Amino acid sequence: MSSSGRSAIVALGLLTSVPAYAASDADLAEIRKQIDVLNQRRLEDAARIKDLEDRLAKAETSAKTATDAAARATTTAQAAAQAASAPPPAPPSSANAFNPAISGVLDGKLGGFSKNPNTYALAGFPLGGEGPGPRGVFLGEAELNAQANVDDLFMGSLTFSLGQDGPNTEVGLEEAFIQTLSLPGGFQATAGKFLSDIGYLNSFHDHADDFADRPLAYRAFLAGGLKDIGVRLTWLAPTTTYLRFGAEVMRGEEFPGAGAANNGFGAKSAYVRAGDDIGAEISYQAGLSWLWTDAAGRETGAGPDVFDGKTDVGIAHLVVKWAPNGNPVNRNFKFQAEVLRNHIDGAFNGLVVDRTDYGAYGQLVYQFKPQWRVGYRFDWMDAGNVPVALAGTTLDAQGHNATRSTAMLEYDHSEFSRLRLQYSYDRSRLFGADHQVLLQYTATIGAHPAHSY
């Protein structure tokens, strides 16, 4: 084949197959050129500043002897300041420059259970959420978050969760809220669907937890964690000790509420959080929260059990962290505990019930060297007594206190990936212990995550 024939074919190929790329290559080239120009300009600016500064220095030395030199020096100083404080040149315009920060979380697990997880029950408590998960390999929730400032007053955040339920994919709306950026006086308002700020763990997404599953008390009283549609107002006190007050009004669709009772104001909460440093190495956060919900026709379990009435949940939490020199990168230690008090007052399967339950957990996590963490958690539950009419139902723990001991080992290869092995000795059920093993990976892609305390 002649070389001109070959090049004609190549040219044809280019024309037919990559017009889109050709266009973006041109764009890229243009952008690169502009970047070069900007870099060049920056270098020139730097050189000019340096030159001005040198002249300034000289001028200042001679200023001691000559007043006119001093005058010149002032002029140069002003010029130097002006040149340096000039805003950086604007980047080339592009339609996607305002795209939100997007990040995804991928989570997969491998579960091994000595008892069939399909028959899991937490003695004395109707469960609004899931149990410990299936046997074998399964997916945790995959999350996709997009967030950005809406304008000068609001930021917005949208989080989807994608879960696998048998052969079906379930799309969940994890969060969809706007939040104020610039209210005066330490106030901040949030509206939409959000994770409630009650307790400590509740405001975190599952993938940020130190263990592969939630504490039993969260499983029993909050179906793993409360998120609902509503409005939140917080006030950060102008004190040197961190002190935040918050109140939420929510729709009440979510466990322990249900059915958007009370004309769509089925849940309310109030909380206070305080925290500070103790020296350079220790920091803490403590809080008290209260949640009031109304449930209208709440169905749980396969039965199902139906509950109508009020539930209020009180939570006290304490988190203490330690790191040598306050530098957590190499070694650090975290203690976390929450005590939950759950009071129900209503009709369970049509029968009157009014009782108080307690649940608590405490956990220690120690990062003993970079990338490696170990942890231990203890769970304890105490279900209140049931009236005779409800004996033998889901509410009846028959005097059994569910407990669970969990140990975990974690390897964080980078800030973005994690492998975790966890073993639990679980006595949730009325009879017998369950040995549970979970192997989990969690990976974050996209925008760099910023972590709350």
Next chain:
Amino acid sequence: MKTAFAAVAALGLFISGAAEAKITILTCEPEWTALAKELGGDRVDAASATTGLQDPHQIQARPSLIARMRAADMVVCTGAELEVGWLPVLLRQGANPKVQPGTPGYFEAARAVGLKEAPQALDRSLGDVHASGNPHIQTDPRNILPVAVALAAQFAQVDPAGAETYKANLAAFETRWKAAIDGWQQKAAALKGVPVLVQHKSWVYLIDWLGMREVAPLEPKPGIAPSTSYLAELLDKVKAEKPRMILVAAYEDDRGSQWMSDHAKIPVATLPFTVGGAKDAETLTGLYDATVQKLLAALK
């Protein structure tokens, strides 16, 4: 209820009134606290969110920092994504409209300096790279000058009444600083061309300033700790280049560097990295005095 509200309001007034006298500055790193004090003098009250013994990449958004963010009139940080893991949380939870990005109360030092090592490709398989370039600008004292000029200008925006003071302080600082740089450069002349290993890519500006030569970082990828087998491989590779020392920041876990030091028979130079990173680096000038002195000591 009404009286309680009034009491809270009075408390708020009392506290904000007391703080009004000075510009309260929260800096992300101690070097900017030192610089803010040089430029602001008595007009500013600057304190850092981190110390010289803490890794500025990974700070927890502690409650105390949120409270300090709430009280700040101005936030002075390095930027260039150095604080991306924690500053956004503080800014959001601090609920302080005065210091949000885009306002005069928010300052990023890296914007005043041309950054080195802006990555050609953004891919996390390359490690924890910073999209806009290497943010560790304070390891070269020459970078402090343009930051000082920009910071003084922004001080004047936040506190116009002090504009003249800031200008005068800046002029005095520049003169002193240039003389100091000359002094350090003369002292450090012996370091020119010296090949060094670095634990993390924290020292590109320092190495450029003193004309040293970076042979390799110990980390296989930025932010990922080296394994012993990786270090052994690296040792074989760099032997021929005869590195003279290993540069480590005071806050870093130096196990990798110690291993390399033992096997390559070269010293570890633990540098302060920032103000407060060593006992003799408690001031901005002391930072570079100590850095140069420790480098020279390692060269012997």
